[in-house]
Amino acid sequence: MTDTRKPVENMLTDYDIFEPSFIANPYPGYSEIRESECPIAHTDRYEGSWLPTRYEDVVAIAQEYEVFTSRGILVMPPPPGQAEGAYGGVAAPPITSDPPDHHWHRRLILPVFAPQAVAKYEQSTRDLCNALIDEFIDKGTADAAADYAQHIPVRVISNMLGVPLDMEDTFTGWVRGVLENMHDVELRKRSRLAIIEYFLAQVEDRKKNPRENDLISELMNTEVDGKKVPIEYVLGVCNLMLVAGIDTTWSAIGSVMWHMAQHPEHRKQLRENDDLWPTAIEELLRVYAPVTMARIVDRDIEFQGCPMKAGDRVLMAFPAANRDPRQFENPDEVILDREHNRHVAFGSGIHRCAGSNLARLEVRVALQTWLARIPEFELVDPATVTWAGGQVHGPRSCMVKF
Amino acid sequence: MKVSVDMGACHGHQMCAIAAPEVFGSDELGNAKVLITGDLPPELEAKARRAESNCPERAIVIS
Ligand code: HEM
Numbered sequence: 470m471t472d473t474r475k476p477v478e479n480m481l482t483d484y485d486i487f488e489p490s491f492i493a494n495p496y497p498g499y500s501e502i503r504e505s506e507c508p509i510a511h512t513d514r515y516e517g518s519w520l521p522t523r524y525e526d527v528v529a530i531a532q533e534y535e536v537f538t539s540r541g542i543l544v545m546p547p548p549p550g551q552a553e554g555a556y557g558g559v560a561a562p563p564i565t566s567d568p569p570d571h572h573w574h575r576r577l578i579l580p581v582f583a584p585q586a587v588a589k590y591e592q593s594t595r596d597l598c599n600a601l602i603d604e605f606i607d608k609g610t611a612d613a614a615a616d617y618a619q620h621i622p623v624r625v626i627s628n629m630l631g632v633p634l635d636m637e638d639t640f641t642g643w644v645r646g647v648l649e650n651m652h653d654v655e656l657r658k659r660s661r662l663a664i665i666e667y668f669l670a671q672v673e674d675r676k677k678n679p680r681e682n683d684l685i686s687e688l689m690n691t692e693v694d695g696k697k698v699p700i701e702y703v704l705g706v707c708n709l710m711l712v713a714g715i716d717t718t719w720s721a722i723g724s725v726m727w728h729m730a731q732h733p734e735h736r737k738q739l740r741e742n743d744d745l746w747p748t749a750i751e752e753l754l755r756v757y758a759p760v761t762m763a764r765i766v767d768r769d770i771e772f773q774g775c776p777m778k779a780g781d782r783v784l785m786a787f788p789a790a791n792r793d794p795r796q797f798e799n800p801d802e803v804i805l806d807r808e809h810n811r812h813v814a815f816g817s818g819i820h821r822c823a824g825s826n827l828a829r830l831e832v833r834v835a836l837q838t839w840l841a842r843i844p845e846f847e848l849v850d851p852a853t854v855t856w857a858g859g860q861v862h863g864p865r866s867c868m869v870k871f
Numbered sequence: 872m873k874v875s876v877d878m879g880a881c882h883g884h885q886m887c888a889i890a891a892p893e894v895f896g897s898d899e900l901g902n903a904k905v906l907i908t909g910d911l912p913p914e915l916e917a918k919a920r921r922a923e924s925n926c927p928e929r930a931i932v933i934s
């Protein structure tokens with residue numbers, strides 16, 4: 470497809486998160502905005518949005534959920550008619566919910582994602598990483614994004630939901646249809662419907678053949694105020710698990726692999742010091758935070774001098790906040806034992822990523838397993854690495870040799 | 872030195888438990904649980920301070 474977009478003339482008044490050079494490397498653009506006199510940029514593209522880039526502003530917006538609502542979390546408006554159409558009531562709770570419903574939408578899934586609960590996925594994640602490495606270790610070369618990172622979160626999620634692993638490529642396609650190719654309205658609609666219909670069939674199947682120990686069954690049997698939760702909630706959470714749990718984590722793992730391929734000194738540090746792992750993972754998440762999330766302004770307000778109107782979209786640039794020199798010393802540098810790291814890769818406030826403990830486990834296990842078997846590796850050619858961007862940023866092809 | 876967590880501000884980032892697992896853990900929902908409510912042994916004070924400076928919600932109170 471040829472790129473017909475008009476060139477960006479001014480980052481402050483015309484940014485375009487889907488512009489190819491911004492997708493490949495968004496950090497210079499973020500810092501241009503953040504260090505300007507107007508650190509909250511605006512664009513008229515895609516029906517308009519604001520882009521706060523300073524740590525303080527991004528966090529303030531995430532905290533102010535009454536003004537900055539989660540009625541829309543994507544920067545592109547949904548396809549026309551979605552809310553009234555088939556399964557219009559199925560959203561992606563709790564990420565698309567606002568208080569008061571947000572509270573129970575979130576409360577019900579939190580125990581599944583607590584650190585002690587996700588620990589039980591560590592061994593199966595390690596096994597699946599090893600199985601992926603078995604496929605290419607003898608070749609001396611691999612695509613660290615497409616042959617490795619891409620397969621890890623989707624298998625972990627399928628396992629949690631209790632659906633067959635052979636759906637992997639189909640799930641990946643649907644998620645990309647919803648998240649990465651937002652311009653293609655028909656594809657977005659089709660992908661969303663496909664996800665919902667698939668999980669509806671899974672629910673129907675469980676009604677006939679009850680099962681235990683999978684998240685879909687658990688959700689179906691959950692009660693709130695003495696009543697089973699509505700089917701829209703069950704389908705919404707399944708939808709969310711795919712769209713929030715797959716692209717995001719795969720992008721984070723991919724970026725970490727891309728970084729490690731270029732930094733033998735960091736590989737060495739991790740090899741020599743086991744105690745470094747916890748802070749190292751947080752630091753890598755800070756620097757390569759893959760996710761930006763939108764809000765919809767509830768009422769006309771002036772925020773930091775910007776005249777925001779009810780209905781405006783605001784895109785919280787967590788990756789830009791995580792490199793704000795006002796908050797982090799030497800923000801563009803990866804310091805594996807960084808002392809002060811209040812990073813917001815997982816957001817801030819009531820919508821803090823519910824899956825963050827699972828995500829960090831996956832990133833850590835993916836890197837540990839790789840380094841144990843392939844301690845030395847490098848990029849085949851930095852110029853051939855390709856990236857996906859928009860609201861989730863990470864490499865989609867990253868050839869390495871070893 | 873003592874630590875406590877403002878549970879209204881804590882949203883379960885778990886950065887505290889990563890920085891100071893001897894001092895902070897997780898409750899059933901994944902929010903912070905203070906494991907040592909009395910005076911901290913001196914050798915854990917530095918870690919507790921580090922936990923405070925890694926909490927994105929600024930929910931940890933040191934006294
Ligand atoms: C490195 C990987 C990941 C990153 C960077 C990430 C990032 C985020 C961010 C920034 C938010 C906040 C959204 C907002 O404020 O509107 C969020 C919310 C959420 N994420 Fe993640 N995420 C990751 C992986 C996962 C995984 C693996 C899961 C689950 C399987 C997950 C489930 C969720 C859920 C349920 C929410 C909504 C929480 C709420 O609204 O209360 N995420 N994520």
Ligand code: SF4
Nearest residue numbers: 881882884885887926
């Ligand atoms: S780091 Fe802060 S917000 Fe997170 S669990 Fe600990 S106290 Fe709560």
